[in-house]
Amino acid sequence: MQSRLLSAPWTRPAVRAATPRAGRVAVFGGTHGNELSGVALVGMWVKDGAEIQRSGVATTPFIANPRAVERCARYVDTDLNRAFTAENLSALSGDELPYEVRRAQEINRLFGPKGTADAYDVIFDLHNTTSNMGCTLILESSSDHFVLQMVRHVQKACAPAGCSVLLNEHPLLKYSTSRSVAKHPIGLEVGPQPQGVLRSNIFESMRLILKHALDFIELFNCGVEFPACSVDVFRVLERVDYPRDANGNITAMVHPHLQDCDWEPLSSGDPMFQTFDGRTIEYQGPGPVYPAFINEAAYYEKQQAFVTTRRETLSACAVRKLQ
Ligand SMILES: CC(=O)N[C@@H](CC(=O)O)C(=O)O
Ligand SMILES: [Zn+2]
Numbered sequence: 001m002q003s004r005l006l007s008a009p010w011t012r013p014a015v016r017a018a019t020p021r022a023g024r025v026a027v028f029g030g031t032h033g034n035e036l037s038g039v040a041l042v043g044m045w046v047k048d049g050a051e052i053q054r055s056g057v058a059t060t061p062f063i064a065n066p067r068a069v070e071r072c073a074r075y076v077d078t079d080l081n082r083a084f085t086a087e088n089l090s091a092l093s094g095d096e097l098p099y100e101v102r103r104a105q106e107i108n109r110l111f112g113p114k115g116t117a118d119a120y121d122v123i124f125d126l127h128n129t130t131s132n133m134g135c136t137l138i139l140e141s142s143s144d145h146f147v148l149q150m151v152r153h154v155q156k157a158c159a160p161a162g163c164s165v166l167l168n169e170h171p172l173l174k175y176s177t178s179r180s181v182a183k184h185p186i187g188l189e190v191g192p193q194p195q196g197v198l199r200s201n202i203f204e205s206m207r208l209i210l211k212h213a214l215d216f217i218e219l220f221n222c223g224v225e226f227p228a229c230s231v232d233v234f235r236v237l238e239r240v241d242y243p244r245d246a247n248g249n250i251t252a253m254v255h256p257h258l259q260d261c262d263w264e265p266l267s268s269g270d271p272m273f274q275t276f277d278g279r280t281i282e283y284q285g286p287g288p289v290y291p292a293f294i295n296e297a298a299y300y301e302k303q304q305a306f307v308t309t310r311r312e313t314l315s316a317c318a319v320r321k322l323q
Contacts, residue, residue, distance in 0.1 A: 033073050037128050038128070074195070114180060123184075125179040127188065134190070134262075135162070135163045137188060142314050148314060223320065223321055228315065235311075260294070262292050292306065
């Protein structure tokens with residue numbers, strides 16, 4: 001379902017990108033087994049999926065990493081949300097492969113194959129963060145006009161509540177997600193929520209974002225045309241690690257002035273870390289940047305205290321379903 005340019009722009013000047021209908025949609029929960037909003041929502045929809053059904057769309061709720069869910073752990077052997085590399089997906093199956101690599105192959109068979117015409121149209125992947133990021137949609141491409149239009153729709157429908165957009169197209173920091181199996185991958189990250197905890201406000205926020213996103217797909221499939229628009233996003237720039245000693249142990253914490261300040265500007269000279277003996281370490285660099293995933297629990301092992309982003313406005317072409 002690639003976006004493609006229509007060849008007769010004079011007949012419909014506003015419409016530049018059109019796609020076939022988004023007929024197959026999946027909602028993944030439990031890609032990380034200790035992020036419980038997605039686990040609970042998807043668990044609920046596996047029992048009764050009426051809430052996520054829309055006319056003309058088949059939506060499949062799916063627990064991506066059941067073993068990790070059972071243990072209430074992020075993963076069992078390796079991070080499933082990094083496992084969808086070409087190398088892993090083509091590795092010869094066998095018991096010696098890490099559980100998540102075998103699971104990635106299975107998911108690729110069910111919802112992919114990744115990068116082919118047979119792949120699912122849309123996968124929503126539900127995550128929680130311990131950071132104070134609120135509702136965030138995570139995009140993997142700045143040129144997926146269908147997804148950009150969906151984001152715009154969700155943001156309008158959510159207002160005045162906000163929904164931030166994190167764009168990760170960074171050549172080194174981008175990773176091979178579960179959702180990347182679909183033609184149009186969308187991550188949904190809602191926080192703050194501790195690992196292994198359910199908070200009703202976070203659960204309801206996630207549920208509402210997904211509702212609006214599915215409504216968009218239904219409207220799109222009914223033939224509604226979405227006019228060209230612009231979308232403000234935060235583009236991933238850099239990973240910032242904690243200060244560490246020679247043994248790799250951290251020697252400082254996120255500074256209280258930075259803690260919980262996701263999406264707020266951080267400029268050169270602003271406090272960033274506080275050492276155990278009370279010294280302040282300042283951010284140095286061109287700015288302002290907009291940090292996200294500040295003090296995310298899952299990222300200590302990934303040597304990341306936060307990511308920096310910059311604000312950018314993307315333009316989305318008008319889209320409508322191909323007749
Ligand atoms: C906290 C967390 O798990 N965040 C997700 C973000 C994403 O889905 O891209 C991850 O690192 O896989
Ligand atoms: Zn996650």
